[in-house]
Amino acid sequence: MALDIKICGLKTDTAMAAALAGGASHVGFIFFAKSPRFIEPSEAGRLREAATGKASAVAVTVDASDAFLDEIVQKMRPDMMQLHGSESPARLTAVKARYGLPVMKALSVSQTADLERVKPFIGIADRFLFDAKPPKGSELPGGNGVSFDWDILTGLDAGVDYMLSGGLNAANIGDALRLANPPGIDISSGVESAPGVKDPVLIEQFFRAVRAATDNRAA
């Protein structure tokens, strides 16, 4: 099965073009005001046009109100919602019913016991995104450029669909794929030259590293 690749936190046409040229299956937009990757819903709606028919456009929110989600869905027209806060299974159910869109639930992981938090979302979340816990003092629930022990994911039930996230980059993606063998991967800081500034060269290098690792895997 093909590996899904999400490039998250896009804000410019250049970054979008690099993500699509590399073969991204998903492109993510951040709607969290404190993030250096924050984008206005209408601007995300303009940018996401380039992805139509090529990659799924993902709206990333954190404990967002219905009013804000309404605005995002109306102006950005996402293919998928990513809920990256402390949303409950009931909240996921409500969001799915309100918009009829698939929902990816982000969960932070630092030890095997954290995988227990998957269970209440089974049958509700369409996919999971496993990310590292934010470092002390960080105001961001995601996009911190830190990784967790990928070996933890070997304890996951085989039927759980997920993206591996957190601190990935061109240098470590080969090890991550070998250790966790995830159905999908997600990257943000690892393809940036500064917080919130995507670098097309780093994006290209990341895709090249993924291809090298997956070619090896197939061999």
Ligand SMILES: O=C(O)c1ccccc1NCC(=O)[C@H](O)[C@H](O)COP(=O)(O)O
């Ligand atoms: O990226 C952000 O700024 C962000 C802010 C608030 C909630 C989620 C956020 N990012 C979500 C993502 O899917 C990131 O790609 C993921 O956390 C991995 O980030 P990184 O470790 O920088 O690759």
